[in-house]
Amino acid sequence: MSTSFYILANRIVNDPSYKPFLAILKGIRNGIVYGCKIRFPHALVMTFLFRNGTLSQKIKAILTATFTHASNLARFVFIYKAIRLIVKLLFNEIKQYHTVIAAFIGGYYVFGEKNNVNEQINMYLLSRILVGLARLAQENNIIPQTKKPIFPWFGAIVWGIVLWLFEYHQHVLQSSLQSSMTYLYHDSNRWNSFKNFLIYNK
Structure with missing residues (x-):
């Protein structure tokens, strides 16, 4: 591309009046990139370890999961940032409840669709927010600070x-959790030869 194009592009992306709108585009871009970086290796490993089917079926499953994760993150970022921008333009400020409402709407329309990818993302976030809310409650003296480490109790309760x-x-x-746990705790009880005792699972 020509030098003049880069000069014009740099002028646009550095113009403060365009920044709020361009932030939405960059958010969509980052959602796609991050979704691919996170989901592709996870789907690759989990599919080839635990999923049955032909090679083409496995590749299709990996690409579908990656596309779903990336597109959902991109869609959510768009909805969330667009609503916050609208609020900012209308009221000249963004309050905490505006953030909750924007994320609520995005979560409903994007991550409210029940599929394996959304289920994993929502469960991942749920565990993080429970810990985060507990820490916030301690910071605000809603629950007492503990002198002993709390994380061992968290681990014990979760695994129990x-x-x-x-x-x-x-x-x-x-x-997927059923498959992982079956492999670890039930399949390890079954074998009838040295090969499927140590070399392979079944």
Whole structure:
């Protein structure tokens, strides 16, 4: 591309009047890139470790999961940042509840669709916000500060509950978690030769 194009492009992207709108475009771009970086290696490993099917079916599953993750992040960023921009233009400021409402709307329309990718993302966020809210509550003296480390108790409660659910109510758990736990805790009880004892699983 010509030098004049780069000069014009740099002038536009550095113009403060365009910045709020360009921030939405960059957010969409970052959503796509981040979604691909996070989902592709995860889907690659999980598909080839645990999914049955032909090579083409596995590749299709990997690409579908990657596309879903990337496009959903991009869509959410667009909705969230666009609503915040509209609020800023209308009221000249963004309050905390505006942020909650913008994310609520984006979450409903993007991450409210039930599929494996959205389920994993929402569960990931749920665990993070529970810990974050507990820390916030401590900072604001809503719950007492602890002298002893709290993380060991967090780990104990999480693993105690998840293994109880897996062993006695497995159907309520996400399918990928069921597969992982079956591999670790049930498949390790089954073998009938040295080969499927140590070399391969079944």
